[in-house]
Amino acid sequence: MKAINLEKIKNRIKTYFSNPANCMLVFFFCVFLGLSIYPITAMIKEMFVVHAGIEKTLITAKKGSFTLYHVQKLFIPSEWSVTSFYIPFKNSFLLGLFGAILAIIFGGVTAWLMTRSNLVHKKIIGTLFMFPYLMPAWTLAQFWIYLFQNSNVMSGNKGIMQSLFGICMPQWFVYGLFPCVIVNSLHFAPFAYILIGGILQNMDATLEESAQILKANRLRIVRKVTLPIVMPALLSTFLLVFSSGFASYAVPVFLGGAVRFYTLASKMKAMINAGYMGQAYIIAAVMILCGIIILMINQKYTNKRRSFTTVTGKSGQVSLVNLKKANRPISIAMIILTVCFSVVPLIVFALQTIQRVPGDYSVSNWTLDFWIGKDLDAYKMGMVGGILVGQDFLMALLRLVLLSLACSAFAGTAGLFIGYSVVRNRRTRLSKMVEAMSFFPYLIPTIAFAAIYLALASTKTFSFLYNSFALLVLVGGVKYLPFASRGCINSMLQVSSEIEEAAILMNVPWYKRIFRILVPIQKTSIFSGYLLPIVSAMREVDLFALIVANSRYMLTTMLLAFNQTGYDQYASAITLLIIVIVLVINQVSSKLTGASISQSVGSYNKQ
Amino acid sequence: MPRIELINITKRWGDFFGVKNLNMVIEDRDFVSLLGPSGCGKTTTLRMIAGLETPTEGIIKIGDKVVFDSEKGVNLSPDKRDVGFIFQNYALWPHMTVYENIAFGLESMKWDKKEIDKRVKEMLALMKIEEFEKRYPSEISGGQQQRVAIARTLAIKPQVLLMDEPLSNLDAKLRLEMRTELKRLHADTDSTFVYVTHDQLEAMTLSTKICLMKEGTIQQYAPPLKVYNEPNNLYVADFVGNPSMNFVNGRIEKSGDKYEVSLLGYKAEFVPNEEVQGIDGDVTVGFRPEFMKIAEDGKISATVYSTLPSGLETTIKLKIGEEIISSVVFGASDYVTDEELRCNIAGSNVCVFDKDGQKVAMGQLIIR
Numbered sequence A: 001m002k003a004i005n006l007e008k009i010k011n012r013i014k015t016y017f018s019n020p021a022n023c024m025l026v027f028f029f030c031v032f033l034g035l036s037i038y039p040i041t042a043m044i045k046e047m048f049v050v051h052a053g054i055e056k057t058l059i060t061a062k063k064g065s066f067t068l069y070h071v072q073k074l075f076i077p078s079e080w081s082v083t084s085f086y087i088p089f090k091n092s093f094l095l096g097l098f099g100a101i102l103a104i105i106f107g108g109v110t111a112w113l114m115t116r117s118n119l120v121h122k123k124i125i126g127t128l129f130m131f132p133y134l135m136p137a138w139t140l141a142q143f144w145i146y147l148f149q150n151s152n153v154m155s156g157n158k159g160i161m162q163s164l165f166g167i168c169m170p171q172w173f174v175y176g177l178f179p180c181v182i183v184n185s186l187h188f189a190p191f192a193y194i195l196i197g198g199i200l201q202n203m204d205a206t207l208e209e210s211a212q213i214l215k216a217n218r219l220r221i222v223r224k225v226t227l228p229i230v231m232p233a234l235l236s237t238f239l240l241v242f243s244s245g246f247a248s249y250a251v252p253v254f255l256g257g258a259v260r261f262y263t264l265a266s267k268m269k270a271m272i273n274a275g276y277m278g279q280a281y282i283i284a285a286v287m288i289l290c291g292i293i294i295l296m297i298n299q300k301y302t303n304k305r306r307s308f309t310t311v312t313g314k315s316g317q318v319s320l321v322n323l324k325k326a327n328r329p330i331s332i333a334m335i336i337l338t339v340c341f342s343v344v345p346l347i348v349f350a351l352q353t354i355q356r357v358p359g360d361y362s363v364s365n366w367t368l369d370f371w372i373g374k375d376l377d378a379y380k381m382g383m384v385g386g387i388l389v390g391q392d393f394l395m396a397l398l399r400l401v402l403l404s405l406a407c408s409a410f411a412g413t414a415g416l417f418i419g420y421s422v423v424r425n426r427r428t429r430l431s432k433m434v435e436a437m438s439f440f441p442y443l444i445p446t447i448a449f450a451a452i453y454l455a456l457a458s459t460k461t462f463s464f465l466y467n468s469f470a471l472l473v474l475v476g477g478v479k480y481l482p483f484a485s486r487g488c489i490n491s492m493l494q495v496s497s498e499i500e501e502a503a504i505l506m507n508v509p510w511y512k513r514i515f516r517i518l519v520p521i522q523k524t525s526i527f528s529g530y531l532l533p534i535v536s537a538m539r540e541v542d543l544f545a546l547i548v549a550n551s552r553y554m555l556t557t558m559l560l561a562f563n564q565t566g567y568d569q570y571a572s573a574i575t576l577l578i579i580v581i582v583l584v585i586n587q588v589s590s591k592l593t594g595a596s597i598s599q600s601v602g603s604y605n606k607q
Numbered sequence B: 001m002p003r004i005e006l007i008n009i010t011k012r013w014g015d016f017f018g019v020k021n022l023n024m025v026i027e028d029r030d031f032v033s034l035l036g037p038s039g040c041g042k043t044t045t046l047r048m049i050a051g052l053e054t055p056t057e058g059i060i061k062i063g064d065k066v067v068f069d070s071e072k073g074v075n076l077s078p079d080k081r082d083v084g085f086i087f088q089n090y091a092l093w094p095h096m097t098v099y100e101n102i103a104f105g106l107e108s109m110k111w112d113k114k115e116i117d118k119r120v121k122e123m124l125a126l127m128k129i130e131e132f133e134k135r136y137p138s139e140i141s142g143g144q145q146q147r148v149a150i151a152r153t154l155a156i157k158p159q160v161l162l163m164d165e166p167l168s169n170l171d172a173k174l175r176l177e178m179r180t181e182l183k184r185l186h187a188d189t190d191s192t193f194v195y196v197t198h199d200q201l202e203a204m205t206l207s208t209k210i211c212l213m214k215e216g217t218i219q220q221y222a223p224p225l226k227v228y229n230e231p232n233n234l235y236v237a238d239f240v241g242n243p244s245m246n247f248v249n250g251r252i253e254k255s256g257d258k259y260e261v262s263l264l265g266y267k268a269e270f271v272p273n274e275e276v277q278g279i280d281g282d283v284t285v286g287f288r289p290e291f292m293k294i295a296e297d298g299k300i301s302a303t304v305y306s307t308l309p310s311g312l313e314t315t316i317k318l319k320i321g322e323e324i325i326s327s328v329v330f331g332a333s334d335y336v337t338d339e340e341l342r343c344n345i346a347g348s349n350v351c352v353f354d355k356d357g358q359k360v361a362m363g364q365l366i367i368r
Helices: A002-018 A020-047 A054-059 A069-075 A079-116 A122-134 A137-148 A160-165 A177-202 A205-213 A218-246 A250-259 A264-274 A277-302 A324-340 A343-353 A391-424 A429-443 A446-458 A469-494 A497-505 A510-521 A523-538 A542-547 A555-565 A568-592 A597-602 B042-050 B098-108 B113-126 B142-155 B172-189 B200-206 B224-229 B234-239
Strands: B004-013 B016-026 B031-035 B057-062 B065-069 B083-086 B160-164 B192-197 B209-214 B217-222 B246-255 B258-263 B266-272 B281-287 B292-294 B300-309 B313-320 B323-330 B340-345 B350-353 B359-367
Touching (some): A020 A277, A020 A429, A020 A446, A020 A510, A054 A069, A069 A277, A079 A122, A079 A177, A079 A218, A079 A250, A079 A264, A079 A324, A122 A177, A122 A568, A137 A160, A137 A250, A177 A218, A177 A250, A205 A218, A205 B083, A218 A277, A264 A277, A264 A542, A277 A429, A324 A343, A391 A429, A391 A510, A391 A523, A391 A555, A446 A469, A446 A542, A469 A542, A510 A523, A523 A568, A542 A555, A555 A568, B004 B042, B016 B042, B031 B042, B098 B113, B098 B142, B113 B142, B192 B200, B200 B224, B209 B224, B209 B234, B217 B234, B234 B246, B234 B281, B234 B350, B246 B323, B292 B323, B340 B359
Parallel strands (some): B031 B209, B160 B192
Antiparallel strands (some): B004 B016, B004 B057, B246 B281, B258 B266, B313 B323
16 A cells, blocks of 8 residues: 555646756745845844854944843843944834835826826826936936035035025035935836836726726726726835835935935945954845735735736727926926936036046036046045956956856746746745745845855855855845846746747757747747846945945946045946946847846736 | 717828828627727727827717817816727736725725725626736736726726726637627726727727728728628728638629629629629629538539538538639538539529629529
8 A cells, every 4th residue: 555655646647847947946945045035044143143243342232142131122221222233223114105105106106197198298297207227326316416516515516506506505404314315216207107107007908998888087097997907006015115124224325424414224234344254144034024024015915906907808009198388388298397306417427537636617627537547546445547447347346247247147038937937837825936046035125135145155165255256146046036037937928828839849958948949839928037137237336335344346346445435436437337338238138138127127916 | 978080080190190090980799899900090099088098180979978079179187078999909017906996086086995895896896807906906816907907997887898808818709709798898887988909809899880990091880791792893802701701803894784793713693683784794702601502403513622611501612614713611511622512502692893893793502
């Protein structure tokens, strides 16, 4: 009896693994388990042990011994815990909340105008509106400072507003929560715009038309039909933007550093720098916990019984709302607004790079030294001269490009196989788990994510990863996996399994089925899966700032260093170059393959 | 009560004409079907009547009211046209229950709560969906969704009911059932129905008048049986009827006061029903399968190509020379493949089309 049963089990296992999709699924399950569970346990351990340096002297215990000191110090109310945890937590929360609300209002209104009205000049508005999202968030922060800094507040450098118009804004306007909220909302408005626009575009227009026929006025239609239907998606957009704002690091560093405005993320980095490792890891854990709570809220709300289900049938011709007389003014206002946050920053950055003395916008102050000059005594900062002179800059650029490509290759390829194996095993428990796990890195705040892997690299087993290029690729690849795998899952869902089954019957091996049949059919969306990681890695600061020890190593960390030491010209030059590279990549790829960032982000929403 | 009038309606997108210079009068209490293949402009026409689409040119009147006039710049919005519209996909709001869906229009009209409740209950009863009032659309079947969509539209008592392929998402059996219901509804509600479909059988069985369209223009606008029996042109003749009309190439010559026709390798005399002029030369002769009679004394000899019995009737494909001709006989009868038969073309509904496909004469064919 027993022997037969064993035989049966053996055969079952054999059958299960003879399907390559199953093998991949099991493989990814194990990898994710390793990539998420192991680092997290490593991190939890760090929260309760004594580290070398300042902690050792404070606690007077042996390095590595167990302690509750970090938890007590951070959570039990005291002056220390208020400034290091409670206030940053409040700041993060407010930043996430207001940033998300503004982003949704700004992006949502634009999405409505673009999809549902007869606004003129849609194409140019649509293109320009995407810019802030393609630009790294901190570039807008930098732009804000260049624009509004004045002699009345902090550093006292003159900004454009003061130099040209003599306008001096008060401190709260230049530094702290307010500009952080504005910059974050501007950066994420395009994200909200793509997601909400996607919903509006996919939403069956007849739902609104039928309300109109039933004599509802415009307001009632929006209030009773449009809003409730897009609400679940709106909420998940809100939560995604909220969690990004909640965890944002670079923007508060730029706009808050001067006035000691800390968010959880920037506080954590400060803690690590100061050697309070245990408390830093606790902050990271709190951020991860918040991310998970947000996901749970999202899941709960979107699974309701009246959730948005597309009823079959064609989404008819949409009749656009006639804006009548308001059309041109709205259009012009939109163009001016978008130009202010797309083209103007580029010009300002360009101007910054050619000023001998920062803040002086007169022509006599112009110089190309910071690009091609040699021997700049005062501004050298270890550089030979302008950034195009010497190898430091080019090497850093090269490393950044290499890293972006490697991250993209990692995330895109893994995403492809995850998409394939998840879709082919649709409805099995393992498939659902792998799908959820591939999304997990998105929820972990970037800087906390970096902290996890830093903790991992500090363990003995993985010490070979410490300070290595491989670690950067691993971190970047895993971090950007959610976009790639979500995109690939969607694209694989669109290919009916019969297409592949026809090939199976002809005995075509699995890799040929994927690369000769499935990939060519869905090449655009799969390419998008590769594109987004490239662009994200190019403009990433939060993730790599923590891991890269030598700021000269990569262009983005180099930029951060220049910025913190006040070499605005160098910083602006690097910023400008990064933006231009990202824009060029996006334009070229959308011309060549039809894949673009808006498409990659858009695929995020279709589930 | 309303009569709908479309005068010189044109809808153009760039160089593409969706509807071209369309003139049509829909009388009060008519049940008009707009019939045609996809892309022929039928849905566009319907949406223009509802006000969901703006014509490029023309005038639309509903009752005495001009609802659209391109010259005078009149364009009433859909909510002011007093029409009901049933969408192909029903367009039920997924976030509202069946009850809320039906009550929505009445709420828009600011009805009293009690009145609304009474009316909704009435509609639920009429459409036999009382037990689903608290369900969401995703929780009921396609047929039930369809009923909710009708109830929602009828609740506000529209004078005109416009329907865009409302049955195309239902399975075959349900579709038959709903056809009966729709016809009954038309009789009960006393309103004007305009119905878009690509299914000729649906148009035949339901409507009082069929408007057959092709590429944005009307091919024929007449009662169903007239469209069936006296098609204006080859296109109409071919579109309506299943199995479709037999078409054979032939040649007509006038000798004296008689018309000599050669077709299928036979000589025949054509006796027109009415006086005709100038039919001469190459023509297409069309006759319905039911007029292809199998008879022992038939003049035409044929072999059985295949037999398709359906129980109620049998379609026999006959091979005459190189042509395949359909014949339909009532009842179940089976023929052996390649069996030799004799047959005849009977009746006085044989159509003669000229080279451009226009019908030039109808009459009787007497095979010699």
